[in-house]
Every structure is written in C-alpha cells, then in structure tokens.
Amino acid sequence: MAGLGEHITAMVRSHASGDDSAFYAVALQIAAREAKQGHHTLAADIKKAVDASRQATPRSNVTKLAQPRGDLAELIQTSHPDISLRDLVVPLGLATQIKQVIAEQRQRKRLLDSGFSPVHRLLLEGPPGTGKTMTASVLAHELALPMHTVRLDALMSKYMGETASKLRLVFDEVETRRGVYLFDEFDALGADRAGNDVGEARRILNSFLVFLENAGPESLVVAATNHRAILDRALFRRFDLVLTYDRPDARQAVAVMRARLGSLVKGTSLAKLGEYCDGLSHADLVKAAEAAAKSALMRGDAQVDREDLVAALAARRSSSVG
Numbered sequence: 001m002a003g004l005g006e007h008i009t010a011m012v013r014s015h016a017s018g019d020d021s022a023f024y025a026v027a028l029q030i031a032a033r034e035a036k037q038g039h040h041t042l043a044a045d046i047k048k049a050v051d052a053s054r055q056a057t058p059r060s061n062v063t064k065l066a067q068p069r070g071d072l073a074e075l076i077q078t079s080h081p082d083i084s085l086r087d088l089v090v091p092l093g094l095a096t097q098i099k100q101v102i103a104e105q106r107q108r109k110r111l112l113d114s115g116f117s118p119v120h121r122l123l124l125e126g127p128p129g130t131g132k133t134m135t136a137s138v139l140a141h142e143l144a145l146p147m148h149t150v151r152l153d154a155l156m157s158k159y160m161g162e163t164a165s166k167l168r169l170v171f172d173e174v175e176t177r178r179g180v181y182l183f184d185e186f187d188a189l190g191a192d193r194a195g196n197d198v199g200e201a202r203r204i205l206n207s208f209l210v211f212l213e214n215a216g217p218e219s220l221v222v223a224a225t226n227h228r229a230i231l232d233r234a235l236f237r238r239f240d241l242v243l244t245y246d247r248p249d250a251r252q253a254v255a256v257m258r259a260r261l262g263s264l265v266k267g268t269s270l271a272k273l274g275e276y277c278d279g280l281s282h283a284d285l286v287k288a289a290e291a292a293a294k295s296a297l298m299r300g301d302a303q304v305d306r307e308d309l310v311a312a313l314a315a316r317r318s319s320s321v322g
C-alpha cells in the first residue's frame, strides 16, 4: 500500500497538471486506506468532500471518474486500486520495465511534444497468479488513474458485428477518458468461444488489433494472457512492450509470504522454506500464507511458526500443482 508521502506527491502532480480526475482518484485512494485502518469517519468525510467538490466544479474531466453508464456499464468495470510498485514481487528486469512505462507516461507531454510516443500498448504474458492483473493495478495507482477492466464475457457476442461495435465503444472510451484499460484473458477474443467459426473469431481479434493500432497514447491498454503459445508472433509486434511473468524463485516466494504475513512472522525463520514453494504461483503463496496465519491465530498464537507454513504450502501444492 502506498504511503502518505506518495499520495501527497501524486496529488501535487495532478494539481500541477490540472488533472482533476487524477486528483480525486488519489483522494479516494486515501479514503480507502483510512477505511482499511478502521478510520471510517475520516474515510466517509473524504468521500463526502470529493463528491461535494465534484458537484461544485462540473468540468468535463471531473465527470470522468464516474462509473460508465449505458452500454458501457456492462462492458467496463472501474476501480481505483491502492497497490504500489513495491508490493509487486518480480525479478529486477521486469520491475525496471514497469518503472520505465510509469516514467514515460509521467513525462508523456514532453515526449509527445518532441514527436515520441510513450509506451501505451502492453502485452502481459505468463502463468496464472503471477501478477499480471496486479501490474495493471500498480500502473493505475502509480499514475493516479482509474483502472477499467474490460469484461470479455460481455464483449463477446455470437454476432461478429455486435462484438465489433462493442469493441468500438470501449476504444472510444480509451480515447476520451484517460485510464488503464485491462483486457484480461485477452486471447479469448481470438478463440472460438461465442459459437463463431474460426475465421470469424480471427476477424474479431483482427478488429481488436486495428483499434489497438489507432489507440492514442493518453490511456494505457493492457492485454493479459496465460497462453503465450497460442499467440502468433505477428500479434506480439502490435504491442509497444511485452512483459513476461513467471512463477517466483525461492527468494521471491519467501518475500511474497513475508509481505502477506507482516508482523505475524517477525520472529519466525523462513530460511530454506523455498524448497516447499517450488511450482507455486505468487497467488498460491499468498493463499498458503493466509491459511497458515489463520491456523496460528485460531490456536491463540500471535506468531505463525514454520510448521504452519510448511503444512499450508504442502496443502497448496497438492491442490495446485498436483
């Protein structure tokens, strides 16, 4: 979770650039943070202040924080994630790539003025539970932008024309409301899922690629997939950047569990736990850590011990890997 200092920095930045929607997004992130810490009255006050201020200044970009209405409402789900880059456990190279995307977006005006486009079309590929959705949330949070998750199930129709017109609606939104647009399981667009024949499924994917090609650099379009193998090389070239995710190594696995458990493992040695984590995803490790924490707490202990974790990891491995 971001600290107060980061929130203030983001607010000052959005204030300086006159981006009201970003300013309010950060204020709501602070409200969410306070609510999590049990400060419900303060959280409610912040939300009230944001609502009142939005009504008092009905400028076009202020209304942009509202949930989409009409046909778009069923296609896009909007959220304001509160996850910062340091919450994401990834290899250094991947973290550097994500930092670069953030830096280019922050400096996009400077780049655009000189005729360069910031990276804005991203393909995230890797096994389930390794941080692809989380990365989209991190980008939204670090850039103080709303995150719009595109619901592919609502997008896909058995009529090719209908799917294409829904896609157009979504990409119109990409152009007019700056944000992070996540197409999770994006490969399903090109799959024969809605009763289309293969040729038709391919045409839907192609229309996505045409929209992608024409998408301006103000919003980030993030497509995520678990199925690298089924995507062809030509498709990879349509993105400005491809980020590759993998299951964590032993050191990263311990870091994921440590982060989830916080003070519950202060005095516990997690050395050599890595060997029990082999083959597990980050999401599996979070769940194992949570299971271990619950066992300890229900026993009346204030600390999770090594045996709790070993047992939880073994249970997770047999349900996940096996």
Ligand SMILES: Nc1ncnc2c1ncn2[C@@H]1O[C@H](COP(=O)(O)OP(=O)(O)OP(=O)(O)O)[C@@H](O)[C@H]1O
Pocket (backbone or CB within 6 Å): 087, 088, 089, 090, 127, 128, 129, 130, 131, 132, 133, 134, 135, 184, 224, 225, 226, 256, 282, 283, 284, 286
């Ligand atoms: N790299 C990571 N660092 C820290 N926690 C992670 C990481 N990856 C996943 N997690 C944890 O697992 C949860 C699920 O991860 P996430 O939804 O990002 O996976 P994903 O790669 O998008 O999976 P899927 O392909 O199934 O959508 C996260 O909310 C977080 O708690």
